[in-house]
Amino acid sequence: MEIKTVWAVYFSATGTTQKVVTTLAQSVSKSLNADYREFSFNAPDVRKAELSFTPQDLVVLGVPVYAGRVPNLILPYIRDMIRGGGALAVPVVLYGNRNFDDGLIELRNVMRDNGFSPIAAGAFVGEHSFSRILGAGRPDADDMALVQQLADGTADKVKDLTEAPAQAVEVEGCDPIRPYYTPRDRHGEPIKDFLKAKPVTDPDKCVKCGLCARLCPMGSIDPDDVSNVVGKCIKCCACVKKCPKGAKYFDHEGYLYHQHELEDQYAGRRAESKIFL
Ligand SMILES: Cc1cc2nc3c(=O)[nH]c(=O)nc-3n(C[C@H](O)[C@H](O)[C@H](O)COP(=O)(O)O)c2cc1C
Ligand code: SF4
Numbered sequence: 001m002e003i004k005t006v007w008a009v010y011f012s013a014t015g016t017t018q019k020v021v022t023t024l025a026q027s028v029s030k031s032l033n034a035d036y037r038e039f040s041f042n043a044p045d046v047r048k049a050e051l052s053f054t055p056q057d058l059v060v061l062g063v064p065v066y067a068g069r070v071p072n073l074i075l076p077y078i079r080d081m082i083r084g085g086g087a088l089a090v091p092v093v094l095y096g097n098r099n100f101d102d103g104l105i106e107l108r109n110v111m112r113d114n115g116f117s118p119i120a121a122g123a124f125v126g127e128h129s130f131s132r133i134l135g136a137g138r139p140d141a142d143d144m145a146l147v148q149q150l151a152d153g154t155a156d157k158v159k160d161l162t163e164a165p166a167q168a169v170e171v172e173g174c175d176p177i178r179p180y181y182t183p184r185d186r187h188g189e190p191i192k193d194f195l196k197a198k199p200v201t202d203p204d205k206c207v208k209c210g211l212c213a214r215l216c217p218m219g220s221i222d223p224d225d226v227s228n229v230v231g232k233c234i235k236c237c238a239c240v241k242k243c244p245k246g247a248k249y250f251d252h253e254g255y256l257y258h259q260h261e262l263e264d265q266y267a268g269r270r271a272e273s274k275i276f277l
């Protein structure tokens with residue numbers, strides 16, 4: 001099949017998804033002698049407009065795994081606003097060294113149902129949004145070697161295709177999709193008010209540069225008073241990890257309990273990235 005443009009399309013609050021998706025798409029575009037284009041849907045305004053593709057496109061589309069699934073507040077944009085139009089696709093998820101559960105199969109299914117033809121896929125490990133030690137430094141050189149393998153395998157597959165395959169690529173996960181992973185306290189009960197946790201700002205460190213307000217993918221930080229989180233917080237940690245002064249942090253008891261539990265359980269082991277061709 002002749003592909004004219006290979007796209008890197010992603011939501012990536014702390015940059016790990018962006019790194020994998022752009023590297024993968026660039027490599028496939030080179031192998032296929034196709035144009036390369038990037039599209040980030042981090043910004044809330046960008047998600048108000050439709051995005052459409054054609055059979056001459058190959059779309060590498062990536063999101064992080066949140067609670068074992070496609071982030072629930074980002075899913076409506078992918079489901080309702082992105083049109084595959086017969087494009088070939090490579091769904092990609094990044095996960096924070098715990099598990100990608102049903103994140104990849106959910107993304108694959110939504111894309112398939114939207115007129116994409118998913119021919120390859122990958123789940124890669126990235127540093128966990130909540131932590132500096134869980135999945136630290138991931139995706140690393142070994143992960144990126146696997147990204148290259150996926151790029152080579154995808155390009156070879158495209159060169160052999162005469163038409164879009166009838167079946168979507170097989171990936172790991174359960175179908176029907178399982179419920180969202182629920183953070184629990186030491187008694188096994190769902191952590192109280194976890195969804196309501198928001199970052200706070202250290203006034204002694206903040207220099208009021210406004211970067212966090214510009215970066216927040218929910219548009220939830222008041223640009224006139226960045227200590228005020230006026231809208232929903234998905235705990236993506238863009239503001240925490242990208243503040244140049246280290247002024248943003250979470251002090252919510254349940255959030256901190258969950259962060260430390262994840263670190264205790266998963267920081268000492270290496271989860272592997274996986275590709276599907
Ligand atoms: C709200 C939330 C939920 C998450 N849930 C999971 C999870 O279920 N499993 C996992 O391994 N990582 C989980 N993560 C970690 C992210 O998937 C991981 O850090 C990813 O690399 C972040 O991508 P980004 O750098 O593109 O933002 C979660 C992160 C957030 C913010
Ligand atoms: S990015 Fe950091 S320093 Fe800049 S306004 Fe936000 S909290 Fe303050």
Ligand code: SF4
Nearest residue numbers: 216233234236237239
């Ligand atoms: S306020 Fe919440 S949603 Fe906005 S950047 Fe910070 S962690 Fe992400």
